[in-house]
Amino acid sequence: MTAYDVEPGDAVHPGDPVQVDRYTVGARINHWITAVSLVLLALSGLALFHPDLFFLTVLFGGGQNTRAIHPWIGVLLFFSFAGLFIRFWRANLWEHTDNVWLAKLRDVLTGHEERLPEVGKYNAGQKVVFWSMSVLIIVLITSGIVIWDQYFSEYTSLEQKRIAVLTHSITAIIAICVWIVHVYAAIWVRGTIGAMTRGQVTGGWAWRHHRKWLRELVTGKGDRNTTVTPAK
Amino acid sequence: MFPPLPNPTVQPTPAVFGEQDLIRRSASSVPAPARQLTPMAKLIDVSKCIGCKACQAACLEWNDLRQEVGSNVGVYDNPSDLTPDSLTVMRFTEWVNPETQNLEWLIRKDGCMHCADPGCLKACPAPGAIVQYSNGIVDFVHENCIGCGYCIKGCPFNIPRISKVDNKAYKCTLCSDRVAVGQGPACQKACPTQAIVFGTKDDMKKWADARITDLKSRGYKNAGLYDPPGVDGTHVMYVLQHADQPQIYAGLPANPRISLIVEVWKGVTKYAGLAAMAGMAIFGALHYLVTGPNNVSPDEEEKAKHLAGGPAS
Ligand code: HEM
Ligand code: SF4
Numbered sequence: 001m002t003a004y005d006v007e008p009g010d011a012v013h014p015g016d017p018v019q020v021d022r023y024t025v026g027a028r029i030n031h032w033i034t035a036v037s038l039v040l041l042a043l044s045g046l047a048l049f050h051p052d053l054f055f056l057t058v059l060f061g062g063g064q065n066t067r068a069i070h071p072w073i074g075v076l077l078f079f080s081f082a083g084l085f086i087r088f089w090r091a092n093l094w095e096h097t098d099n100v101w102l103a104k105l106r107d108v109l110t111g112h113e114e115r116l117p118e119v120g121k122y123n124a125g126q127k128v129v130f131w132s133m134s135v136l137i138i139v140l141i142t143s144g145i146v147i148w149d150q151y152f153s154e155y156t157s158l159e160q161k162r163i164a165v166l167t168h169s170i171t172a173i174i175a176i177c178v179w180i181v182h183v184y185a186a187i188w189v190r191g192t193i194g195a196m197t198r199g200q201v202t203g204g205w206a207w208r209h210h211r212k213w214l215r216e217l218v219t220g221k222g223d224r225n226t227t228v229t230p231a232k
Numbered sequence: 233m234f235p236p237l238p239n240p241t242v243q244p245t246p247a248v249f250g251e252q253d254l255i256r257r258s259a260s261s262v263p264a265p266a267r268q269l270t271p272m273a274k275l276i277d278v279s280k281c282i283g284c285k286a287c288q289a290a291c292l293e294w295n296d297l298r299q300e301v302g303s304n305v306g307v308y309d310n311p312s313d314l315t316p317d318s319l320t321v322m323r324f325t326e327w328v329n330p331e332t333q334n335l336e337w338l339i340r341k342d343g344c345m346h347c348a349d350p351g352c353l354k355a356c357p358a359p360g361a362i363v364q365y366s367n368g369i370v371d372f373v374h375e376n377c378i379g380c381g382y383c384i385k386g387c388p389f390n391i392p393r394i395s396k397v398d399n400k401a402y403k404c405t406l407c408s409d410r411v412a413v414g415q416g417p418a419c420q421k422a423c424p425t426q427a428i429v430f431g432t433k434d435d436m437k438k439w440a441d442a443r444i445t446d447l448k449s450r451g452y453k454n455a456g457l458y459d460p461p462g463v464d465g466t467h468v469m470y471v472l473q474h475a476d477q478p479q480i481y482a483g484l485p486a487n488p489r490i491s492l493i494v495e496v497w498k499g500v501t502k503y504a505g506l507a508a509m510a511g512m513a514i515f516g517a518l519h520y521l522v523t524g525p526n527n528v529s530p531d532e533e534e535k536a537k538h539l540a541g542g543p544a545s
Contacts (some may be wrong), residue, residue: 017533018540048357048380051259063358063378064399109519111526149394162385169497173505177512183419184516189526203536204528206527218539226369 005091005213006023012217020217022195031084031196037077042176044070047075049169071148078141085134091121092131098124118212129182136175143168234429234439237416247412249365254404256364257467269367273433274406274417276341277471278481279452283308283322283339287419287428291320294407294418315397316402320419323482336473340481341419341428341520344391344404346370354402354498355386365532366466368405368433377401386498388488389464394483404424406467413439436469444473478536 009024023031044066047056060066097117101108101124107115108125122130146156146164156164186192191205206214252267254262261292292299297317305312320343327336350370353362361376362383372383372392378400383392391400407417416430429439440457447455454487455476459465470484478484 012540014537014540025335028235048378050380050506052364052506053357054259054357054359055377065377069401077517109523111523121426123465147381149384150379152397153394153513154381158385158390159491159493162491162497165382165385166497168499169501169505170447173501173508174285176509178518180512184519188520189522200479202455202533203529203540204530205498207536207539208528208532214536214539218541 005093005122007087007121010121010213010217012203012214018206019200020203020206020214021199022201022206022219023199024177025199027084027087028196028199030080030087034077034084037073037080038175038179040073040160041070042179043079044073045169045172046176049172068150071144071150072112074141074144078137081137088122088130092127094127098127100127102128113208116224118215119210120216121210121213123209125181125185127199129178129185132178133175134177136171140168141169143171149232234426234522236322237414237421237430240413240415243411249367249412253365253367255364255366256350256353257360258344258358260359265366267366269365271366271368271433271467272406272430272431273368273467273468274346274420274430275440275471277336277339277427277429277440279447279455279473280425281322281339281341282425282427282483283324283337283366283373284424285322285343287312287341287421287426288318288322293318294410297403301502313393314342314393314403316393316397316400319402319404325452325480325482327475327480330509338473341482342391344370344406344468345367345389345463346404346468348464349389349490351386351388351463351494352383352392353381353386354490355494357382359447366411367409367411369408369411370467372401372403373402374398374402379407379429381530386490386494388485388490395445404468429443433465433467438445440469440471447471447473458484458487460485462487 007027009027011021013019013021017222021225044060045064046053047060047066048054048070057063057066060069097119100117101119104116107113108123143164145152147161147168150159153161186196190211191201193202198224203214206217237417249269253265253267255265256262273461291297297319298465299311299315299317302311309321309412311318313322314321320341323340324344325338325340325377327338328334329336347370350387351364352362353364353370356362358376358378359378361373363373364370377400379394379401381394381401382391383403384394392403392432394401407415408421409533410417417428420428420430431439437459442456444457452473454476456472456473458470458472458475458478470481471480472481472484474480477484
């Protein structure tokens, strides 16, 4: 049985340096559609969220267009994220070692990865981002449809719409904060961006940050009970 | 009889109020106006209304609107709700007075109340799409409206309606264009029984007092004025035969105020939200400054090579 967190297409290519395939072309396209729609949603939503940000409506051709297009981008995001969810959920299942990793967040932030348990395809931080985005996007699409007055105004009461608009704005803020963490992590941890542009990372990157995954790829097998020892 | 407002001259007259008299402007601020206009109000005496809908017709006429012909839903209300074209609607309630067993036909002219603390304006995200003048008129400025429907969520009376044609919000303007040249609203002009009168808010309250005294002398011991304090009073007021229970008048709220949810949404959420996002970004920047980038070392590349079994270097 292949490791639960080795995804289709993951492979190691010996060389100098070693190259590791991390994301297929399909996964990368899927990711970038999601990323672009999330950014556009944040910009168009924030324009209506705070008067100081209303100027952002010029990016979408004025207030009327911003209001009209935002929910449609939301629909795109929902389906696109659903694609990512289907691809990535298995490798994001929570494990005991994830608790250990989270408990040592200080070592994570100070870059002392040698003090952390070996990590599979995703570390606990990435899993938190994945699962929180999954929940947030479901809440956003649900509350978003309730306040999509152009098509759905007759299906809910005024009070339900008030609750929905408050929920939508708070959830959106949380989603944007999660997004900031996600993007920052990709920038801070050098060598990560290549995973989503070229689809590859170096062997050293995999060794440093996702050693368990690298071992599983090399041995061609692995399972959820692989013994994990703190790296030397 | 309330002394009717004189007919207008046929000469063009300059507007007596405008931009310079704004006290609130949605999603933006206005300089404090140099003068305070006399607060104006429309008084609707429900006890005098005969349900003829002359006001509804006059409203369509003056505002050059056509209500699409609908179908009868079994009650006199026509149309059955406010629409982007019907800015006012008579709501008919058949109510049996439990004390007298009399059937009372309560007819309330529904429409914007021109709240002193307007929830529509508070909720509006588009700068200048909703404005409030110091005479109390709350007006929608359609060029600035983006059609989001937030005003409906903000309004404690469920008044504004979004047009399916141009995606903009519409509601009663209190005939701001007529008031600006010294006229009263069109509905008031058309009302054959003076159930609708218009003037300064003080005069309207005085007139209402006389009406309430009269109603009380006729046995309506709970007659009173509807000028709800929860929204700091309104510039459209009702004289109700049973002011102790406004809800019997087709659901007129007993104590309207801007919903707490809307207050939280437009208050703390807005500031805490910006702070949270900014805080997150600042934390990232500081973290980077302190720790620097998280780089892979050449040694780690070597170890990976060793593990992957590639050619050693
Ligand atoms: C997933 C599907 C989504 C749908 C159907 C949706 C729908 C809506 C709708 C209908 C509105 C009201 C304004 C308008 O009509 O354009 C709105 C506002 C907003 N949306 Fe979304 N949205 C979605 C996702 C998102 C996402 C992912 C974000 C942020 C990352 C977001 C952020 C916002 C914000 C900040 C507002 C303004 C809230 C306020 O005014 O307080 N939305 N959304
Ligand atoms: S009744 Fe509604 S639409 Fe009219 S001023 Fe009050 S909040 Fe605004």
